[in-house]
Every structure is written in C-alpha cells, then in structure tokens.
Amino acid sequence: MENKLEYDRTSIMSIFAYSQKLIGHTLREIVDEDTIAASSLQGQGKGGLEHMIESLFFKYPINSDPGPDFKEAGLELKGTGLKELKSGEYQIKERLVCDMIDYMKVVDETFETSLFYIKSRIMLLIFYLYKKGVNKLDLKFIYTVLWKLPEKDLLIIRHDFETIVNKIRRGEAHLLSEGDTEYLGACRKGQKGDKPRKQPFSQILAPKRAFSLKPAYMRTVLNFIKSQGSSAVCNFEIGTDHEELVSVDDLRSNSFEEIILDRFDEFLGRSYHDIAQNKGVNLSNNPKSKFALIANAIASSEKCANVNRSEEFLKAGLTMKTIRVSANGKIKEAMSFENIDYLEVAECDSWIDSRLYELFSSRFLFVIFKEQTFGAEDYILSDVFFWTMPKEDLNGAELYWNHIREVVLANKISAENWWKAKDRKKFHVRPKALKKTDLAPTPQGGYAEKFCYWFNNDYVRDIVNKRNIENEHK
DNA sequence: GCATGATCATGC
C-alpha cells in the first residue's frame, strides 16, 4: 500500500499546518507504537530529534542531500530547545545552528549560492521543551513557527556571512569568533576532542564551526512568537520592526556598523556640553549616566529613542558602553554590567549557554570621552569603536563564571567571597543596587544582596590602549 | 590613590 502523506510535501503552508499537530504533544503520544518500534533511529543529539520528527511524524524519507530537508517545498526543518524558568516562562536554550561551515568550499561561494542561505531563508522552527536526560520521544513541543528571514535581517546576515567568509579567505579560519558579527555567528561545533579541520589559505588547523543565528537573535524570534499569543506563528506578513535604528534603504548601501559609526563622526572632538546642547540632552540634574545619555542621543534614530533597546542591538546582542579617560590617561571607572541573576547562574550548568557568556561574547560599541585638562572634567568625544572580547579573555571569563557559580550554589553570596579587582584577573564582582537593603532571590529560596559583573579598571585600560595603538598604525 | 562599597537619575 502506498504511504499517503497527510500533507502536501510541495507546499510550505501545508507542511506548516500539519506541524501544528505537534504542539502540546510528544512524538510518543502522536506516532503509533508500530512506527516507533519499526524505526531504527537512535536519535543522537538535536539532529537526532530533527530526523525523528521528519521520519516518524512527517513520514518524510530522510535524504542525505545537502539542500533543505523538505526539498520539494524548499523548506528546512529545525528543532530548537526552550528551557522553562521557575517562573514558568520559556526562554531560548541556545543559538540556532544552521549549517556547518565547510572552510574549503565556502570560500568559492557567494551568499546567494551558499548552502546556508538556501537552507535557512525559510525555516520551519519547532520549539520543544528541553529536559536533560529525557528520551527524545518524550520531549514536548511548544511552538511551531514558519520563519522567513526578513529582508532587512538578510541584509545584515549577508554582511555577517561575508565577514566570516572573508576571514577564511585571509587564512584566519582559526581566528573566527562569534563576536565578529551581528546576527549570524560562526559558532564552535562539536566536542572538545574533535579533530580540527583544514582551511584553504593557511596551514593552521581550525576548530569546527557552524553558521548559526545567535541566541540574542533567537530571543527576539521567541519574543515575537510570544507577542502573537498563538501556538503557531507565521511571520510572512511582518514588516520591519518600528524600533529600528537604521532603515532597509540605509543597509542596502552601507553596513550596520558603518551607519552607526557615521552618526558619531560630526561630534568627534567636540565637548560633551556642546553635543548635549546640540542633541537636546538635559544635564541639569547631573545624572550619573550623562555620558551614556549623550552617546545614546547621537546613535539613536527617530524611530528608536533607546539604542541598547533597538531592534538591531537586541537582535545582535550589541551593547553600547561609555568610557571616560582622564587627561593623565587613567580610566575613570571600572565598567559595570547587569546584576547577577542568581537563579539563572544556578539553573544554567553550561558556560556556553550562560547569560554571562552571552554578555561577554557579544559585540560592544565603546564610546570614549577624554578629559582635556587634568582635573577640569572638560571631556570631549574622542573615539568610537566596535569591540569583541579576545578568545583568551573569554576563557578567563569562564573561570570567573565558574567561581561565581560555586559561590551561588554554596549559598555563600557575600562581598568577601567574590573575585576582587585586586586579584588582577580582569573581572570582578561588586555591589549594584538602589540601596544596600535591596535583595535578589537565591536558588536556595532565600535572598541575598545584589551584585553585578564588572570589568576591572585595568582591563578597560588595556582595551583602550590597544585601540590607540591600532589607530596609530593606520 | 586606589579598591571597594554604596547609591543616583532616568525611563519603562
């Protein structure tokens, strides 16, 4: 008897409609026992789950073709994990790994001919609730979404793709970093013991990497799904987000970073008072974040007043920070980040999936204000640049995170137990709260003082010095 | 003088 499918394999919408039957269920609940018993799928890893959905639920013959999973429809199927917080809220578990980077082949491709583009421009995203150690047949599906990469995102992703491929063309595949790019990242793939791969323009072997949509990007996808208030979403009708910093038209002729840096150009060398007046920033209350307010006023757009909350910064996981440099060259202050979420630290047992990794591995826009006369506080806007933490520092940050996690899990949250600036380890932990009496929940069910992540002052100094040396060589 | 502890204005 012919195996009749319950959907039209040539139609994206039909496949999508059929996928919605998964929602709220597990494969074991939906697929009959005989089919499961007859299947030889062992289901290793996430690829295993995707194969099981294709074969057991869609009854679609798995092929080893390089193109999209549903080849007649040109649709790629992607399973992606969600984690459920104690509050019951769903959160992205990880980046969306799209396609392995073949260092030898990708250098001969354009974005439009690349497998990444062919596979990922339209995806059926199947979100499941991740549970450690649970059989893949028993994972519950939460949302299915038809995700077409919006035109504007594609312009940024195309630029990211070229940044990655050009690095490989320069013989620097071993230096690729997820922080090089905005939405599309070259993420590490495979186990630590895996054999590195050859690259075409260097003898140095490079770790395996894959094109992936960054966690920050996936978080905005998830927020979009949540905002739709539906279990099944298709984004084909969605226009550009209104909180945009740059327009599609701008992106057709310049990269996102060029556009942002351009906005600072006319203000370079001008005093902060001058810029504040020009941009209408009110300094009468002398807010502590006045330099951040000024930088924000320069980079923002009519459609988006808050740069760090813009569509593009959120999707890229970008953060703009200001640095003040005294006339004698010293950095005024260490750099603070967000409060440590003790519950997140306890729940997340993998550095790569941690909030801190996401913070420190993503890209920064540093805005430098330099004092002209020592002690006069007569700062001018002196430099603006994008920055990514070097790999060796990110390795150091893993130790920092491990230590923070130990302290949190041991229920020993207290000033004397953290890394201090004096330890000279580039990062430390310090208080950050409205009042000392403000508390945050701990995994043990109690409350503890609020602390946050910090770059040491001397680490900020190193970043600025390195940038100055690079500028001198230009 | 620097590291550490404490807190402020803003805006959502």
Next chain:
DNA sequence: GCATGATCATGC
C-alpha cells in the same frame, strides 16, 4: 518599582 548605566563616597 526596578533595571539600567553608570558615578560618587569611603576607607584602607
């Protein structure tokens, strides 16, 4: 009411 993006205040 709280997170954010910081700087201010204090004490070693």
